Amino acid sequence: MLRHLVRTVTLAVALAIAATAPLGAQDQKGTLVFAVESLGAQTLDPILEGRPGNAVYQAVMYDSLVGFNLEKGGVGPGVAERWEMTPDGLTWTFFIRPGQTFHNGDKLTAHDVKFSLERQMGPGSLAAAAATMKRIIKSIEVIDELTVKVNTTSPQIGLPASLSRAVAPEGAIMPKNYIEKVGDEEFRKKPIGSGPWKFVRNVPGDRIEFTAVAKHWRGTPHFKDLHMLLVPEESTRVAMVRTGEAAIASIGPEAMLGAARAGLEVLSVPGTMQAIFQFWGTYKPEVKDSPIAKVRVRQALSLAIDRKQVIEHVMNGKARMPYPFSTFGYTDYFSADRWEKWAAEAYRYDPVLAKKILAEEGYPNGFELKFANTALPGTQFMVDIGTAIADMWTKVGVKVTLKHYEWGSFAPMERGDQAPLIGWASMYRTAGRPDAPWRYNGAFSPDSTQRLLGDKENCPQDCQEFVKTYQALGSELDKDKRTALTDRMVEITSNSWTVIPIIEGMGYYAINTKKVGQFNPIPGRHELGDVFERMPRPEQKPWKK
Amino acid sequence: MKRYIARRLMQGVILLFMVATIVFFLGRLTGNPVDLMLPEDATAEDRAALTQTLGLDGPILDQYAIFVGKAMHGDLGMSIRMKQPAAEAFFDRLPNTLVLIPWAILLGMILGIPLGVVAAVNRGGMLDRAAGTVAVLGVAMPSFWLGVLLIFVFSVELGWLPSGRMGGPSHYILPVITLGTFLVAGFMRITRSAMLEVMESEFVKLARIKGLSEATVIWKHCLRNALIPVLTLWGVFVGNLITGAIVTETVFAWPGIGRLTYEAVIYRDFPLLQAVIILKSILILSINLGVDILYAYVDPRIRLA
Numbered sequence A: 001m002l003r004h005l006v007r008t009v010t011l012a013v014a015l016a017i018a019a020t021a022p023l024g025a026q027d028q029k030g031t032l033v034f035a036v037e038s039l040g041a042q043t044l045d046p047i048l049e050g051r052p053g054n055a056v057y058q059a060v061m062y063d064s065l066v067g068f069n070l071e072k073g074g075v076g077p078g079v080a081e082r083w084e085m086t087p088d089g090l091t092w093t094f095f096i097r098p099g100q101t102f103h104n105g106d107k108l109t110a111h112d113v114k115f116s117l118e119r120q121m122g123p124g125s126l127a128a129a130a131a132t133m134k135r136i137i138k139s140i141e142v143i144d145e146l147t148v149k150v151n152t153t154s155p156q157i158g159l160p161a162s163l164s165r166a167v168a169p170e171g172a173i174m175p176k177n178y179i180e181k182v183g184d185e186e187f188r189k190k191p192i193g194s195g196p197w198k199f200v201r202n203v204p205g206d207r208i209e210f211t212a213v214a215k216h217w218r219g220t221p222h223f224k225d226l227h228m229l230l231v232p233e234e235s236t237r238v239a240m241v242r243t244g245e246a247a248i249a250s251i252g253p254e255a256m257l258g259a260a261r262a263g264l265e266v267l268s269v270p271g272t273m274q275a276i277f278q279f280w281g282t283y284k285p286e287v288k289d290s291p292i293a294k295v296r297v298r299q300a301l302s303l304a305i306d307r308k309q310v311i312e313h314v315m316n317g318k319a320r321m322p323y324p325f326s327t328f329g330y331t332d333y334f335s336a337d338r339w340e341k342w343a344a345e346a347y348r349y350d351p352v353l354a355k356k357i358l359a360e361e362g363y364p365n366g367f368e369l370k371f372a373n374t375a376l377p378g379t380q381f382m383v384d385i386g387t388a389i390a391d392m393w394t395k396v397g398v399k400v401t402l403k404h405y406e407w408g409s410f411a412p413m414e415r416g417d418q419a420p421l422i423g424w425a426s427m428y429r430t431a432g433r434p435d436a437p438w439r440y441n442g443a444f445s446p447d448s449t450q451r452l453l454g455d456k457e458n459c460p461q462d463c464q465e466f467v468k469t470y471q472a473l474g475s476e477l478d479k480d481k482r483t484a485l486t487d488r489m490v491e492i493t494s495n496s497w498t499v500i501p502i503i504e505g506m507g508y509y510a511i512n513t514k515k516v517g518q519f520n521p522i523p524g525r526h527e528l529g530d531v532f533e534r535m536p537r538p539e540q541k542p543w544k545k
Numbered sequence B: 001m002k003r004y005i006a007r008r009l010m011q012g013v014i015l016l017f018m019v020a021t022i023v024f025f026l027g028r029l030t031g032n033p034v035d036l037m038l039p040e041d042a043t044a045e046d047r048a049a050l051t052q053t054l055g056l057d058g059p060i061l062d063q064y065a066i067f068v069g070k071a072m073h074g075d076l077g078m079s080i081r082m083k084q085p086a087a088e089a090f091f092d093r094l095p096n097t098l099v100l101i102p103w104a105i106l107l108g109m110i111l112g113i114p115l116g117v118v119a120a121v122n123r124g125g126m127l128d129r130a131a132g133t134v135a136v137l138g139v140a141m142p143s144f145w146l147g148v149l150l151i152f153v154f155s156v157e158l159g160w161l162p163s164g165r166m167g168g169p170s171h172y173i174l175p176v177i178t179l180g181t182f183l184v185a186g187f188m189r190i191t192r193s194a195m196l197e198v199m200e201s202e203f204v205k206l207a208r209i210k211g212l213s214e215a216t217v218i219w220k221h222c223l224r225n226a227l228i229p230v231l232t233l234w235g236v237f238v239g240n241l242i243t244g245a246i247v248t249e250t251v252f253a254w255p256g257i258g259r260l261t262y263e264a265v266i267y268r269d270f271p272l273l274q275a276v277i278i279l280k281s282i283l284i285l286s287i288n289l290g291v292d293i294l295y296a297y298v299d300p301r302i303r304l305a
Helices: A002-020 A051-058 A110-121 A130-136 A176-189 A234-243 A253-261 A295-303 A307-314 A336-346 A351-360 A381-395 A407-414 A436-444 A461-474 A479-496 B002-029 B033-037 B044-053 B060-072 B086-098 B101-121 B126-140 B143-157 B170-199 B202-209 B214-232 B234-244 B246-251 B257-266 B270-298 B300-304
Strands: A031-036 A080-085 A091-096 A137-144 A147-152 A197-203 A207-212 A225-230 A248-251 A265-279 A368-375 A399-406 A425-431 A499-511
Touching: A031 A234, A091 A110, A110 A130, A110 A137, A110 A147, A110 A176, A130 A137, A130 B044, A234 A248, A234 A253, A234 A499, A234 B143, A248 A253, A253 A265, A253 A381, A253 A499, A265 A381, A295 A351, A295 A499, A307 A381, A307 A499, A336 A479, A368 A381, A368 A407, A381 A399, A381 A425, A381 A499, A399 A407, A407 B033, A436 A461, A436 A479, A461 A479, B002 B060, B002 B270, B033 B044, B086 B101, B086 B257, B086 B270, B101 B126, B101 B170, B101 B214, B101 B234, B126 B170, B143 B170, B143 B246, B170 B214, B170 B234, B170 B246, B202 B214, B214 B234, B234 B270, B246 B257, B257 B270
Parallel strands: A031 A225, A031 A248, A368 A399, A368 A425
Antiparallel strands: A080 A091, A091 A147, A137 A147, A197 A207, A207 A225, A248 A499, A265 A425, A265 A499
16 A cells, blocks of 8 residues: 555656656657748858848747847847946946757856957958947946956946847857857858757758757757748748748748638737838928928828728738837837827828828918838838828828839938938838937938938937937936937927837748647747747647637 | 960950959948848948948949959859858758759750740641740749749648748749749740741751651651750850749748848848859859850851851
């Protein structure tokens, strides 16, 4: 009897241990196959890849100094568990998570952090923010194995966010000793990171293969291998998911209905971008007689847009009413609830009021509007949105001259004197990021590329107010005051009706539920590079019917 | 003969120089890789730094002089996006395209030549019209649409074949059909025309008078003679396949030089685009030169002219 009891208890304890024990290498099975439209530069050296490529495939094998808030989206712990700023705002201290190792067994320390940031700023780096980093980072000090200080030339409140993969790729941590030992060329052939997946093979133009590590703080992979296939054609990607050749494929909103009808699960990642339209050079003397120089005319053009129709018919219902420009539910230091209510009212569809405003402003029969329609690579639905809103403007009497531009041809027009765009409206977009000021600076500062409120020679009142608010925000340490300043910055720009959101978009994926279990993406994060390790196998967590 | 070859080689070099020049300037008219590599909120400072790092900051004529100087020494530059010598990237992918071409040509010949013969023999009849329909469809059907249709039927609905990517023999079937359909039409039309011409020849009438069976006359005597112009079109078809595989390789996720060209254009990877077009031009010029030399060897009137 006693022996039986002991045996039963032992079995129960063993089962309990097995159930609660962390996932080990022996539990990792199968291959997770992901088909994607672009693998960017398809290089495993972080200093040679831009944000999208880093987020799609480099993220699986590299950790970032600052990581994600997995539940809410935005910034969260990464290689650094926490970080703090000195009261003068000139130094950030990052405290490294203990026990991290690279795939060759080397410990990840503060030396690797310093080396990685310096490598991003060094010669040969194609990092987008290399020049900004060089300007704002004065020095990097290793305090001990797990503590590193970054001294800046001026208060940089947004530094941790800019070193988070939620915002930019420059926080990727690389192995100092290994790179110094083997050199850049060998590192690019046999890269080593500290992420939950190890590099196996890179076949240019075709695929990248990874294999799981046995244990990782970001989540231990449930699959043994991860293959990322480069499949540029969307219908082929969907076909591959239908046949089971791939478990997951990135798709656009136009393919959602077809994928769902074919029995695939369609996953939407909320808050990944905003489709917007904006007016160029409205403050310039040569535009002063143009209707778009008037704030109320610009507001009327917004009122003429039926956003719910766009959401329903262009985005197949998988989008939502936007917050103000470049803000989302997860934006840091931002009164999201207040602005959500404001946006619901401000961005309503009211063609009667739109016509009334146009008549009051002296355009009872409308006016001629030049509109440049464009889309960034991978967001072809933007062209459909642009076409739809041009049609809606026509209905309130505006005669739209619509010109389509491929993105590579459109982008150069923004620079220099912006002559081809002055007096025009255009489509644009903004990616989902938690820190609003960075994007606002790029759009509105008089010395920025777009300078939509004013330039150095001609900075009207709202432009000056923006500059003042933005500068105050850069050195404000108090969270409440920072939130108030962000709200003020949003208010100034929203009331200028220069950059106007149309919809808040989502990222979409077609999923074969027999090949991968149910998983949750990171809100606001289109790419799945930081999600693969938490994807269960289908038998572990089936999708709900 | 040597003078003829030397003259053709010289023409080829001049043509290459013109191609390289056009590609260099036209490529730069369409935009800038920096715009595609930086996020939309990049600062002017970051843009300037990256432009300098990529060597795109000097006057365009200086950049052109550097490009020509290096190209004369066989250096076609580094791919901006892949950070790999552009010529190396081309030759890495070239074999993937070349493995498709013989199969596509074989398919085109196996189907196109008999169809052409049948059409010629039944000139104006039902079979001729049916073959004509095949030819029109083969030329008119966009390879993009055909590829997607084949994937839908044979991969998704029937589950017989993989929907794309390089792999075992079964991975070749759909891309080869997509590439080869155009050739079926081409071979069919050329064979038909050549057959009609040969069938009117005196030696064919003589063969019939001699009492040879109709099958022997058509398939042995007529076809053998009609194949001469058909075979000389190989060069053109191979050239078309090398340059025209872009769509097929994109639909089937085939990592060949067609896809490489597409990527070079999309990302404004100027050095890669220049290298791909120059090297493709060299390939096509070499094939055409080979055919011309062969012609000149066979028919002295050509080299004398």
